[in-house]
Amino acid sequence: MVYRKGYQHYASDPKQCATCPMVEKCTHSPNKRNVVTRHVWEASKEQVRMNRLSKSGKQLYRKRKETIERSFADAKELHGFHYCRLRGLQNATEQALMTITVQNMKKIALQLERRASKG
Secondary structure, three states: OEOOOOEEEEEOOHHHHHOOOOHHHHOOOOOOOOEEEEEOOHHHHHHHHHHHHOHHHHHHHHHHOOOHHHHHHHHHHHOOOOOOOOOOHHHHHHHHHHHHHHHHHHHHHHHHHHHHHHO
16 A cells, blocks of 8 residues: 555565464564555665665765765855845745856866966
């Protein structure tokens, strides 16, 4: 049975569980019924988790702090993105886009400066 929150519930048959020698380890229910709850996306979540724990996943995760996390930290510390100054979804989106634009302009300026110093 699937519930609204996206969870699937699997329930055992109490008649079969009553005769099972492992019932005491499996359930503490007085009616000898075991219910397992699993999210409908659990298989995908497990696949992502295994990818993250693989050797290449760990290397990518280490690289993340040098790339994307650094951008978030700069936005927060250097561009006042600690709190949103504006209210409303449209205004908050505008503030985020302006911050991103400034960060991109800084990256372009650094690249141009590097090219000028080489040549």
